[in-house]
Amino acid sequence: MTAEAGPAEHSKEHPGELRVSTLELFFDLVFVFTLTQLTVLLAHHLTWTSAGRVLLIFIVLFWMYGAYAHLTNQVPPDRPARRLLLIAGMASFLLCALAIPGAFGDDGVAFGIGYLLVVLVHGALFIQANGWQTLWFAAPNALGAALIIAAGATDGTVADVLWIAAIALQLLTSRLVLRRADETTRAEEQRLGGVRSDHFVERHGLLLIVAFGESVIAIGVGLEELPLDAGTITATLLGLALAAGLWWAYFVRDEDAAEERLAAAGPQERFRLSINAYFYSFIPMLLGIVCLAAGVKKSLGHLFEHLHTGPAVALAGGVALYLAGDAAFRTVLGIRPRAGRAAAAAVALATVPLGTQVNAAVQLIALVAVIVALLAIEYRLAPCPTSEAPEATEEPGTSEATETPEPPTTPKA
Known part of the structure; x- marks a missing residue:
């Protein structure tokens, strides 16, 4: 880093x-x-x-x-x-x-x-x-x-x-x-450029999008040796529904709130937030996508059969990892609501017996229901998530050290 x-x-x-x-x-x-x-x-x-x-x-x-x-x-x-x-x-x-x-x-x-x-x-x-x-x-x-x-x-x-x-x-x-960033003096802050929040958030958002796309491709590659029957198509569509739900969980609200939070922070804090949010919190999110794709691949061709423990854990663990990572991401950046994400992660893990004792279809449907319920409840209770970032306060003679003013715009004729 x-x-x-x-x-x-x-x-x-x-x-x-x-x-x-x-x-x-x-x-x-x-x-x-x-x-x-x-x-x-x-x-x-x-x-x-x-x-x-x-x-x-x-x-x-x-x-x-x-x-x-x-x-x-x-x-x-x-x-x-x-x-x-x-x-x-x-x-x-x-x-x-x-x-x-x-x-x-x-x-x-x-x-x-x-x-x-x-x-x-x-x-x-x-x-x-x-x-x-x-x-x-x-x-x-x-x-x-x-x-x-x-x-x-x-x-x-x-x-x-x-x-x-x-x-x-x-x-x-x-x-x-991070310790070096904490020890940076205000004079050094004026000399050094900080993390560009707009570019940084967009870059990691694009990474997440590409990761979702690659997970769908990985699932599609797993269809090569399987007949394109109703079970295979249903499993694929349920896998896509899960990916779409996880996409919704981050991109509909988190991305904009994250950019606002980073933009409001000073250079030192912004650097710390960029590592804690986009490295540590993104690890479980991206690994969740990997686990989910692996679980769906193993479920193809076995939609109405009992799953072995490995695929069932991969399905539930993939969703749980992603939601837990997103909850950590929101916690780092002070974005609300977030408690529901952690609770939904725990519920997702509880679907493992559905896969091993019933079948893959029931577990996949249950996981889709968990994500849909989470998003619906959050929308009803908190349609506009808020950031806990305190309002920026300026000390005399330090405004230039914390934020660079935008250049004035030229009015259109």
Whole structure:
């Protein structure tokens, strides 16, 4: 993750609203291929060991995705050198994605090398934008990549421990980054550009959209060897209904409220919120999409049969993870209501016996009903969610340090 914001001169290159570039969207499409690979890996091996390894792989990759997202938020890829480096980063993520099925086996070293390239390209982008004084931040990421390469050269418990150590190093780095942000003086805030809330929220919203799309594609690929009968079509449509409900839960209200909350925060707080909301809270949301897609894939062709425990847990756990992550997201940003999301996550988990004791159709219908009921109740009780962010207060002579005023608009003739 980015250590600190880039120099203000980079932000001034793009005054006003900053939109996500097509190259950034292209980058996200490549990154989301890793989610597709994780879905396939989980669907083929629905065990707790496999789920744990999917978690490890995702956290490692999503950490570096966040690093790129923070960097391009402050230094847009609008120059040939930056574009070429970003494309090199895409190629590195693609190598990691291709190696995911064997990341804990024969392709472990290949995954580690791909990850090291991801780190090195990001470091080159960061130095190219901010200078060599920021090189210190690349060191922990490079050490983490070395641990993953070492894990690829081993197997069993030793490999798992090395992966966990790499993630622990990342989490420690995030704490150091946040502490550094807390120690930033007001004079430094004037020199440094903060997270651009409009671009940052849009970027992660697009990532979520692409992830939903890839989950539908993953389900469709699972239909190749199945007859297109009523059961298969029904299971597919129920899976789509679940994805649509989860889309609704975030995009209809959360995205706009999140952008307002980030825009109202000062540079230090905005940086902290961006990590807590869009890294930590997004982990269960994106993994929820992966689990749900894997569960639906395993349900295809078995809609009216008892499910094994693995697919039933994947279906319920996918919805529960997403809703719990969204509840955490709302809590971080002070968006209401949020208690219903956590309660709905618990209810979703309670549908596991419906899949194992009745059939997949009943469990899928129950999960759709949980989401629809949640959205309907929230709409009735709180049609316009509010943010708990306090109104900005200005101290004499500090207004420029907290917010950059928008340029005056020219009246139309």
